[in-house]
Amino acid sequence: MVTLVRQEIFKLIHKKSTWAASVVLLVLMTGIAVMSHNQPNTFNPQAMYQESFMAVPWIYLFMIAASASIIAMEFQYGTIKELLYRKYYRGQIIISKWITMVLYSVYFFVLALAYSFILKLIFFSGTFQLDETYGAKHTVFAQTVYYSLTQFVALWLILSLVLLLANLFKSSAVAITIGIVGYFALSVVASILAILIKKWTWLKWNPLNMMNYPSQYISPSLKSMTLLSTNELLIGSLVYTAIFLVITYFVFKRRNV
Amino acid sequence: MADTILDVEGLSKNFGSKKVLQNVSFSVDRGHIVGLVGPNGAGKSTIMKAILGLFSYPSGKISIDGRPVSQTSHQELEKVGALIEYPGIYPFLSGLQHLELFSNDGVTRDQIMDIVDKMKMGSYVKRRAKTYSLGMKQKLGIALALVNHPELVILDEPMNGLDPQANKDLRTIILELAKQGTTFLISSHILSELEKLIDDLVVIDKGQIVYRGDTAALESGETKLMVLKTADDEKAKQLLSQNGYQIVKADDVRIVEKDDTRMADVIKLLSNNDIEIEDVSHVHNDLETSLLALLQNDKVKES
Ligand SMILES: Nc1ncnc2c1ncn2[C@@H]1O[C@H](COP(=O)(O)OP(=O)(O)OP(=O)(O)O)[C@@H](O)[C@H]1O
Numbered sequence: 357m358v359t360l361v362r363q364e365i366f367k368l369i370h371k372k373s374t375w376a377a378s379v380v381l382l383v384l385m386t387g388i389a390v391m392s393h394n395q396p397n398t399f400n401p402q403a404m405y406q407e408s409f410m411a412v413p414w415i416y417l418f419m420i421a422a423s424a425s426i427i428a429m430e431f432q433y434g435t436i437k438e439l440l441y442r443k444y445y446r447g448q449i450i451i452s453k454w455i456t457m458v459l460y461s462v463y464f465f466v467l468a469l470a471y472s473f474i475l476k477l478i479f480f481s482g483t484f485q486l487d488e489t490y491g492a493k494h495t496v497f498a499q500t501v502y503y504s505l506t507q508f509v510a511l512w513l514i515l516s517l518v519l520l521l522a523n524l525f526k527s528s529a530v531a532i533t534i535g536i537v538g539y540f541a542l543s544v545v546a547s548i549l550a551i552l553i554k555k556w557t558w559l560k561w562n563p564l565n566m567m568n569y570p571s572q573y574i575s576p577s578l579k580s581m582t583l584l585s586t587n588e589l590l591i592g593s594l595v596y597t598a599i600f601l602v603i604t605y606f607v608f609k610r611r612n613v
Numbered sequence: 614m615a616d617t618i619l620d621v622e623g624l625s626k627n628f629g630s631k632k633v634l635q636n637v638s639f640s641v642d643r644g645h646i647v648g649l650v651g652p653n654g655a656g657k658s659t660i661m662k663a664i665l666g667l668f669s670y671p672s673g674k675i676s677i678d679g680r681p682v683s684q685t686s687h688q689e690l691e692k693v694g695a696l697i698e699y700p701g702i703y704p705f706l707s708g709l710q711h712l713e714l715f716s717n718d719g720v721t722r723d724q725i726m727d728i729v730d731k732m733k734m735g736s737y738v739k740r741r742a743k744t745y746s747l748g749m750k751q752k753l754g755i756a757l758a759l760v761n762h763p764e765l766v767i768l769d770e771p772m773n774g775l776d777p778q779a780n781k782d783l784r785t786i787i788l789e790l791a792k793q794g795t796t797f798l799i800s801s802h803i804l805s806e807l808e809k810l811i812d813d814l815v816v817i818d819k820g821q822i823v824y825r826g827d828t829a830a831l832e833s834g835e836t837k838l839m840v841l842k843t844a845d846d847e848k849a850k851q852l853l854s855q856n857g858y859q860i861v862k863a864d865d866v867r868i869v870e871k872d873d874t875r876m877a878d879v880i881k882l883l884s885n886n887d888i889e890i891e892d893v894s895h896v897h898n899d900l901e902t903s904l905l906a907l908l909q910n911d912k913v914k915e916s
């Protein structure tokens with residue numbers, strides 16, 4: 357299994373897009389930091405820091421693309437046979453891909469947290485203090501880390517679905533499209549969803565509602581819309597992620613190549 | 614009894630309601646080069662995929678070195694290297710990176726470069742595979758099948774896209790490895806090339822085995838032919854068959870040579886009737902002719 361994960365990482369780091377994504381992320385974060393520095397009234401520095409200078413939507417975008425392609429490329433390039441006719445089993449192959457993507461997403465979050473820290477030192481050394489609470493429950497630093505963790509949970513809810521779709525359709529285009537539309541459509545359909553949930557309360561258990569977990573963690577008042585507690589959202593997200601991954605596992609095992 | 618490395622017994626496979634393989638049985642002796650031939654869609658690639666544990670099959674047994682291989686038992690595939698249909702290649706990796714990626718821990722850089730040299734891939738192996746031509750990709754696919762020094766090598770149409778020189782190089786490599794004890798199962802439509810390599814032959818038609826044995830036995834059932842070119846082939850054919858010669862249907866004049874067929878008699882007969890002879894030759898049935906005859910006469914029905 358270690359060998360398989362190593363092979364997946366070898367492929368990942370030899371793709372240009374892997375490095376391009378990291379560079380783009382850092383450039384965009386720097387851009388936001390500069391804007392926040394110049395117009396602190398519009399872009400509150402502390403709030404920007406706590407959102408890792410808007411890194412999260414980009415991490416979603418890059419991870420959705422990477423997860424779709426780690427599966428779909430094997431079908432597209434015809435390399436799936438080569439992967440499967442070795443001494444390894446199908447289950448091991450798909451799990452090695454998941455592990456690789458988990459590592460890659462952890463890398464992105466650590467990179468964003470570390471670079472946010474650097475940006476804070478460069479642009480906002482006197483503006484706010486990381487070890488202050490400013491009336492909140494946790495320090496600014498702890499708050500940022502916790503928020504990243506909630507985002508990580510929500511990201512994996514989407515990624516598990518993207519991995520499943522890439523397996524079903526063998527096409528990264530379909531998986532990426534649905535993943536990205538799903539993520540960005542959330543803000544659009546949020547109000548509609550809220551109305552529907554009010555009408556049929558059982559709808560609160562739908563996976564799209566679970567995507568509100570990070571937002572509700574930041575602003576607990578969202579509970580009036582999601583009708584679920586923050587912990588219920590966390591558990592719901594994890595359960596849906598597990599369900600999607602299990603389905604993917606069996607789809608991949610049964611696939612004819 | 615010979616040392617068997619691969620054994621396929623009673624293998625059947627359906628795709629939907631279509632029976633693609635029916636009760637296929639054959640075995641491969643260690644160190645032999647075995648040809649797997651048959652028309653398009655006969656099931657050659659399907660057999661190879663089944664051996665490689667790529668799908669489950671409703672009935673049959675496959676074993677390598679006496680141990681079973683199936684979709685759920687892959688352990689023996691450690692000893693196998695393969696190229697199926699077309700090589701799977703990552704466009705963003707170089708040839709060398711492919712070989713590094715798929716080589717086992719024990720394989721050294723020198724051993725990888727040795728295969729690169731033998732396949733004459735040195736000039737482009739460090740370039741990204743996106744820029745490779747068809748034949749370059751094919752060579753890389755073959756190199757990937759060989760890189761872990763497998764005991765059994767399965768090659769599906771390996772000559773696909775190779776130039777004459779590369780074909781010859783491949784033949785040299787295969788023969789050399791076979792001498793050292795590597796076993797090969799090779800499918801190909803280029804029978805003239807295959808003929809130079811193989812010890813044994815498995816012929817499959819519409820999912821069923823129609824011949825299994827050595828190549829010599831298939832070709833010895835051959836008929837020798839005397840081929841004539843004359844000024845008037847039609848008249849010559851008529852005349853010869855009137856005189857008791859057996860004529861084969863063809864554009865030129867082809868007489869089946871029997872023990873008492875003598876060229877002098879044929880020439881005399883034709884010249885006595887003022888038919889000018891331009892050329893005379895004998896042909897032996899090659900693998901292609903024998904095979905075509907075999908496939909024409911087998912009684913396998915589509916199901
Ligand atoms: N995935 C599949 N789904 C349905 N039918 C298939 C599938 N793969 C192969 N077949 C059918 O199985 C039969 C055998 O195919 P196979 O690829 O083994 O032929 P082949 O002997 O390798 O032919 P060729 O010389 O053209 O490579 C064909 O009739 C083909 O249509």
Ligand SMILES: [Mg+2]
Nearest residue numbers: 657658698769
């Ligand atoms: Mg084939």
